[in-house]
Structures are given as C-alpha cells and as structure tokens.
Amino acid sequence: MLFHKDLYDSVKQFVKKDAIRFHMPGHNGGTGLSPRLKRDFFRLDVTEFEETDNLLAPQGVLKDAQVRASKVFGAGQTYFLTCGSTVGLEAMILGACPKGSSLLIDRNCHRAVISALILGEITPVFLYPEWDADNHVWRGFTRAQVERALSEHPECAGALITSPTYYGVCSEIQEIAALLHEQKKFLLVDEAHGAHFAFCDALPRTALEQGADACVQSLHKTLPAIGQSALLHIGKNAIVSYENIERSLRLLHTTSPSYPMMTGMDEAIKTMQGKGAKHLRTLIQKCEDIKTKIRILNHLTVTDEATLDCPQDALRLVIGFEKLGISGRSAAKVLQEQYGIYAEMADSHYVVFIISAGNTEKELDLLESALEELATEQPADVQPQPLDLLLPPIDLALTPSAAFHAPRERRSLSKAEGRICAELIASCPPGAAAVLPGQRLTAEVLHYLQRQEGVTELSVVKE
Ligand SMILES: Cc1ncc(COP(=O)(O)O)c(C=O)c1O
Numbered sequence: 001m002l003f004h005k006d007l008y009d010s011v012k013q014f015v016k017k018d019a020i021r022f023h024m025p026g027h028n029g030g031t032g033l034s035p036r037l038k039r040d041f042f043r044l045d046v047t048e049f050e051e052t053d054n055l056l057a058p059q060g061v062l063k064d065a066q067v068r069a070s071k072v073f074g075a076g077q078t079y080f081l082t083c084g085s086t087v088g089l090e091a092m093i094l095g096a097c098p099k100g101s102s103l104l105i106d107r108n109c110h111r112a113v114i115s116a117l118i119l120g121e122i123t124p125v126f127l128y129p130e131w132d133a134d135n136h137v138w139r140g141f142t143r144a145q146v147e148r149a150l151s152e153h154p155e156c157a158g159a160l161i162t163s164p165t166y167y168g169v170c171s172e173i174q175e176i177a178a179l180l181h182e183q184k185k186f187l188l189v190d191e192a193h194g195a196h197f198a199f200c201d202a203l204p205r206t207a208l209e210q211g212a213d214a215c216v217q218s219l220h221k222t223l224p225a226i227g228q229s230a231l232l233h234i235g236k237n238a239i240v241s242y243e244n245i246e247r248s249l250r251l252l253h254t255t256s257p258s259y260p261m262m263t264g265m266d267e268a269i270k271t272m273q274g275k276g277a278k279h280l281r282t283l284i285q286k287c288e289d290i291k292t293k294i295r296i297l298n299h300l301t302v303t304d305e306a307t308l309d310c311p312q313d314a315l316r317l318v319i320g321f322e323k324l325g326i327s328g329r330s331a332a333k334v335l336q337e338q339y340g341i342y343a344e345m346a347d348s349h350y351v352v353f354i355i356s357a358g359n360t361e362k363e364l365d366l367l368e369s370a371l372e373e374l375a376t377e378q379p380a381d382v383q384p385q386p387l388d389l390l391l392p393p394i395d396l397a398l399t400p401s402a403a404f405h406a407p408r409e410r411r412s413l414s415k416a417e418g419r420i421c422a423e424l425i426a427s428c429p430p431g432a433a434a435v436l437p438g439q440r441l442t443a444e445v446l447h448y449l450q451r452q453e454g455v456t457e458l459s460v461v462k463e
Pocket of ligand 1: 110165193230431
C-alpha cells in the first residue's frame with residue numbers, strides 16, 4: 001500500500017500555518033496552558049504509583065483533585081474523564097437508566113447518547129427543539145415542551161438535554177429540572193460546551209446550579225485543557241445513583257488515563273479560578289464589540305440573547321453571511337485561505353467560532369478586522385448552499401439496541417426506502433444523528449443522507 005505522508009508531516013503542515021484558532025481544544029495551541037504543565041508535559045506522563053494514585057479507585061492525589069473540582073463546580077461528586085464527554089455521557093445515561101427503560105432525549109443529541117441507548121437497551125422518546133426560522137438555529141427547550149412530552153410519555157424515567165448547543169443556545173434548565181423532580185424523574189444535561197460557565201457570572205448559569213442531577217462538560221472545548229479532557233458531575237441533591245454511575249464509568253473508561261491530561265485538568269481549573277475568570281470577562285467584552293460592529297456594518301448577521309430570546313453563551317460567536325450571498329462554509333473557507341483564521345464549524349448559514357479561555361484579545365481583534373473586510377469585499381466565486389440543519393423526524397420501528405444487534409445487510413440508498421436502519425450516521429461536528437439504528441428509512445431521510453452526508457449505501461436490518 002502506498003502511504004503519502006506521515007501523520008506527523010500532515011499535522012505539522014497545518015501547525016506551520018500558524019493559524020488563528022477559534023476551535024477546540026481550548027488551550028489554543030498551548031497559549032492557555034500553565035507554563036509548568038508545558039515545561040513538564042512529557043515527564044508528567046507516568047502511570048499509577050503510590051504518589052500518583054489511580055483514577056479508577058482514587059484514594060490520594062486524584063481523589064483530592066476531583067474533590068477540589070467538585071467544589072469549584074458545585075457538584076456532589078466529580079469524575080475526571082480522559083476519554084472526553086463521550087464516555088461521561090455513556091456512563092451517566094447507563095448509570096441513571098435501568099435496562100429497558102425509556103428516556104426523553106433531545107433529537108439533536110450527540111452520537112454518544114445514541115451509543116448509550118444501544119449499550120443500555122434504552123428506548124428513546126424524542127424531544128424536538130423548535131426551529132427558529134428567523135435566526136436559522138434550533139431554539140432551547142422550554143418547560144412547556146418537556147411537560148407536553150412527559151404527559152404523552154409518562155413511562156420516561158427522565159430526560160437528557162443538550163445545553164448549550166453547538167450554537168451556544170441554552171434551554172430552560174431550572175424550570176425543566178423542577179418539572180422533572182416534581183414527577184420524581186431525573187434531568188441529565190450534556191453541557192459539553194459549557195465548562196466555562198462556572199467561571200463568569202456574565203455567562204449562563206451552569207446546569208448543576210439550575211438543579212440538573214448530573215452533567216458532563218468537555219474541558220477541552222472551552223477551557224485551556226488538552227483534547228479529550230472532560231468532567232462528569234453528579235449534583236449534590238441528585239436523584240440519580242452515584243454508585244450506578246460510578247460502576248458504569250469503571251466499565252467504560254480507559255484503565256490507562258493520561259497523567260498530563262489529568263494534571264492539565266487540575267491546572268486548567270486553577271487557572272480559571274485565578275486570572276482565567278477576569279480573562280473571560282475581557283473576551284466577552286471583545287465579543288460584544290464585534291457583535292456591535294457587525295450590527296452597524298449591517299452586512300453580516302450575528303446571534304445573541306436578545307434576538308434568540310433565550311440564554312446564549314456570550315463566547316460562542318455565530319456569524320451569518322447570507323446578506324453577502326455566501327454560505328457559512330464558503331465564508332469559513334475564505335477566512336482560512338485569506339486570513340489564516342480557523343473556526344470550529346460552519347454550516348450552510350453560519351460560521352461558529354469557539355472563543356475559549358485560551359484565546360487572546362489580539363486574536364479577536366484580528367477576527368474583527370477580517371470580518372470587517374469580508375463585509376465590504378464580497379468574494380465572487382461562491383454561491384449560497386441549501387439549508388442543512390433540518391434533520392428529518394425519526395420514525396422508530398425498533399429500539400436502537402435491537403436494530404444494532406439484528407442481522408443486517410448493506411443496501412444502496414435507492415433500494416433502502418421503507419427498511420429499518422441498522423447503523424448510526426452522525427458526522428462531527430456537530431455529531432447529531434442524521435439517522436440511527438431502528439429508524440425507518442423514509443424517502444425524506446434517504447434524501448437527506450444523500451444530499452447532506454454523501455451516503456450512497458448503508459446497513460439495514462435483514463427482513
Ligand atoms: C454536544 C456535545 N456533546 C458531547 C460531545 C462529545 O464530547 P467529547 O468530544 O469531549 O467526547 C460533543 C463533541 O463535540 C458535543 O458537541
């Protein structure tokens with residue numbers, strides 16, 4: 001087999017561009033990492049000894065670090081994760097949901113939630129967010145929506161909601177938690193994008209503060225932490241079982257957690273408690289300045305709490321280019337090629353910039369001038385693309401677990417209509433399921449898969 005390049009060479013090629021990074025991991029090429037972590041990174045890569053403790057049975061320094069984190073985040077119990085929020089979501093759901101139970105889940109949830117359904121033989125009841133057609137984003141969930149869903153599906157043991165979303169949009173967590181608790185049901189929150197909320201009161205309140213029973217946070221998305229660093233928190237008054245979640249975590253988590261990552265998490269939390277919080281305020285102010293400038297220029301659009309009418313992460317810049325006649329994807333490409341600016345994600349409408357604690361004011365100044373220039377010079381060779389955010393509704397014919405384990409066969413899309421899907425297709429970002437095991441493949445779903453995911457064949461349950 002012919003290999004073109006070492007992986008090292010390819011990644012180095014990107015690194016050499018010296019890109020301005022508004023994407024994860026939030027340490028921004030090391031800018032946000034503590035100097036001592038950078039200095040000692042490889043020497044800190046050790047294993048379990050008396051001095052270094054053991055993450056899966058912590059009794060010493062790791063136990064202390066987790067307790068420290070739990071105090072900072074206001075949790076009853078906090079677990080360090082070196083396999084991202086992915087493993088946290090799986091453990092949290094498996095630990096909270098009895099086998100065979102039903103769970104109310106956000107239609108746009110991350111693929112790890114679907115993995116947990118498969119592993120735990122859990123039946124999903126889908127909660128569909130409202131589409132905000134004026135702003136081209138999914139709205140957050142309200143208490144009324146959850147109340148309606150629960151009255152139709154009282155069998156659900158609890159709910160799992162993603163808040164904030166990739167677009168920084170938050171749900172009515174406090175009201176939803178209260179509603180669920182009135183009914184003796186639990187609320188789990190995928191707060192992967194909201195680890196920074198705990199460090200600044202100009203940001204939305206955390207899920208735990210608002211009464212969630214448990215949540216996960218990817219430190220690497222918004223804080224100065226190494227890729228895959230994440231936390232699983234259980235609330236102080238949680239109605240979910242600590243023991244069950246911990247058991248599930250031990251089942252799923254690597255037995256060789258990375259010490260540079262774990263020390264890095266402790267360092268990141270300390271940094272945020274120190275100068276980090278002040279730095280977030282500065283970045284928030286800078287983002288506000290950019291938003292104001294965009295509104296004055298009137299050639300770009302930007303989402304905010306006022307237009308969305310719900311809490312939004314002030315550090316998630318979601319900028320639309322439709323007034324210039326270009327898609328978010330085209331705009332992201334122009335930003336990369338002409339300005340060396342790399343955003344986290346782009347869709348047919350928006351470019352999504354993660355402004356993390358590792359970013360600097362200077363980088364935001366460069367983004368501001370690039371946007372200003374873009375707003376006046378329309379690139380000529382790009383065309384608007386069709387909207388790709390409207391994921392088709394789900395008609396569940398089998399549980400995800402039953403379909404995943406059923407005998408299956410490959411089918412071309414043209415011969416798959418009416419069949420039951422046997423696989424999960426969910427591109428990242430944002431990682432929401434375009435289709436999941438157990439879903440009936442309607443013409444609309446197949447059209448979406450072909451147009452948006454470029455799928456030509458897939459696995460279906462054998463008839
Ligand atoms: C909403 C959401 N939840 C969970 C995850 C998984 O997080 P991680 O990459 O830390 O495993 C992601 C990843 O992008 C995400 O966007």
